[in-house]
Amino acid sequence: MMSASRSRPLIASLFRFLCRPLGTLLVAGVAALVAVGCAGTPSAVPVASASAAGPPEWVISTPASDARNEYFVASATDPVGDVAAAEAxxxxxxxxxxxxFIGVTVTTETSAEARATLDEFEATVTQTVRQEGAARVSGFRVQDRFVDQRGSSVTTYLLVAYDRQALMAEKARIEALFRERQExxxxxxxxxxxxxxxxDPFTAIARYVEAAxxxxxxxxxxxxxRFDNNMNAARAxxxxLQLERLNDNLTTVIGEPFAESFLVRVTDGGRPVAGVALLAGxxxxxxxxxxxxxxxxxxxGADGIARFAHPVPTIVGTENLTVSLDTGGLLQPLDGVSRAQRPAVDALREALVGRRVTFRYEVxxxxxxxPTGVVILDTDTVGNPTTTSVTGPALVSALSQAGFAVSTLAFDPARLSGAPDRDLLDEWRALFGARVERVIFGVVGIDQFDESDGVIVRVSGTVQAVDLHSGRVLHSIxxxxRSRSASAGTAINAAFRSxxxxxxxxxxxQLR
Structure with missing residues (x-):
């Protein structure tokens, strides 16, 4: 319910805004007040004043509710005889x-819309009481007034009848507004x-975000x-939440699956959490x-453990598997927050991103x-061999760094130009078959050379790896x-090397 301390300042402020001074209505000790009519044709309600017969019965005892109406009696005294002030x-x-009677309470949680609705209702009641013939509130009418003049003071009494059906409809409307924003x-x-x-921590996080x-x-x-409290609760x-690796450092051979799945357990304060969506990258x-x-x-699963069966790996070497929370659109409801509230959103996002674990594995x-041999021919713009071979040594270096048993074949790269692959393979089997099992070979050359703005060089070509004994092509590139430099030699060497x-x-x- 609304307390008098909460309502009076609100109504007094509203009254000062809405109501105009009535002037002195007391003439020879009798108030001549204009009453409010009920809905329909206005009819004045006579104002009774103190007499030897005493006040009306309704002043002494509020009329009981009847089959149609609820009755309200209110009064106030002004010590200096100001009828307008007493009536206010x-x-x-x-x-x-x-x-x-309506049963709503204005608190710090009450929305401005709900407060405005209540204020509007109060103002309308005030105007209905104050203005002759007004029918501003459905089912509300002033039945009687009584002014009691005693010495220098005056007391005003009001008797109001409120149609119960209309009153309950207004009660329901205002209560609904009060609940809506709070809820x-x-x-x-x-x-x-x-x-x-x-x-269920994920549902809890989602609901805290919704509330925020x-x-x-x-x-x-x-x-x-409330925003800060809910954001802090979500972050807490x-x-x-903790993500824990249950195995690590798995090993497999390229082209073959891992012998076991990667296992990660999710706990909330030490308790396993089922149904948590995770992303494995x-x-x-x-x-x-x-x-x-x-x-x-x-x-x-029910044990809080997620089991990720890694697809057959396609990359050789030491790799990482990262498992994190799948937040999806969890923070999307917060997209429209103010700039001042963005740090709280960022803090929650960082907390979510931080819930992750990383596995290491070896392929x-x-x-x-x-054993693999390499021979590559570098050519200039007209197809002639360059004075220095750059592409082949760069390729050998890259494979060596990857742990391959690779070397440059002692074979003239110029012979690659125009020679059939079948003849080359036959010769390499005879020369190197006892030392290498695979050969990587091909021709690359300069196909663009531009000196209009510095030197821009483009080199291209096809290089393939073959099994020396079967002749089967294992992989082709x-x-x-492109490369750019101030000098032609630097640009050309950089392009071939890259x-x-x-x-x-x-x-x-790619090689298996």
Whole structure:
């Protein structure tokens, strides 16, 4: 209910704004007040004044409710005989009674819309009482007034009848408005606390975020505090979550699956949490030959453990698998918060991102142990061999760094130009068959040379790896590389070197 201390300042302020001075209505000790008519044709209600017969019965005892109406009696005294002032306070007291009957309480959580609705209702009641013939509130009418003059003071009494059906409809309307805005924040707060108690941290986080988002849009008096409280509560739940590796340092051979799954357990304050969505991220060779990141979704079971079966790896070497919380659109409701509230959102996002673990694993390639020879021809713009071979040594360096048993064949690269692959393989078997099992060979050359703005060089070509004994092509690369420099020699060498390094990295990933 609304207390007198809360209602009087509100109504007094509203009254000062709405009501105009009535002037002195007492003439020879009798007030000539104009009454309010009921809805329909206005009819004046005579104002009774003190007489030897005494006040009306309704002044002494408020009439009991009847089949149709609820009755309200209010009064107020002004010590200096100001009827207008006495009536103003009486109206305030009348409104307090009606608001108590309605049963709403204005608090710091009451929205501005709900407060405005209540203020409008109070103002309309005030105008109905004050203005002759007004029918501003459905079912509300002033039945009688009584002015009691005693010495220098005056007391005004008001008797109001309020149609019960109309009053209950107004009560329901105002109560609904009071609940609506409060519930927008309070409901998800309750649901969040219940989810925490039930051991469902993700639902709790989502509901705290929903409550914070509602508070950020709300005009309740303590909206900022409610926003901060809910954001802090969400972050506290996140910080309790722990992701724990149950195995690590798994090993497999390229092209073969791991013998076991990667295992991660999610706990909330030490208790396993079921149904937590996680994202597993790892590197993989894409169809275009480049390395990219793949993600897969996995969910914890009843034991709080998620089991990720890594796809057959396509990259050789030491790699990482990162498992993190799958937050999806969890923070999307907070997209529209104010600049002042952004740090709280960022802090929650960082807390969520921080819930992750990283596995290390090793993918071994037997290709590393297979002796491999390299011979590559570099050509100039007209197809002649360059004076220095750059692509081949760069490719050998890249493969060596990847752990391959690789060397440059003692073979004239110029002979690659125009010679059939079959003849080359036959000769290499005879010359190097006892030392190498695979050969990487090809021709690359300058296909663009531009000196209009410095020196820009593009080199391109095709290089392939073959099994020396069967002649089977294991992998082939056709690509290009640009380089720019102030001098032609530097640009050309840089282009060939970069091309060789890139090819070496790709062969290291692709060869089995």
């Amino acid at each position: 306070v009486a109206i305030n007291n009348l409104i307090e009674q009606i608001v108590r 927008a924040v309070a409901r998800p707060e309750r649901e969040a606390r219940l989810a925490e108690q039930a051991g 988002a509602a508070a950020s849009r709300s005009d309740i008096d303590n909206a900022d505090i 739940v996140v910080n309790r 790892y590197r993989e060779l894409m169809p275009n030959g480049r390395v990219g990141v793949r993600t897969a979704r996995v969910t914890t 071994i390639s037997t290709a590393r142990t297979i 056709s690509t290009f590389q 091309l060789g390094a890139r090819m070496g990295e790709e062969f290291a990933l």
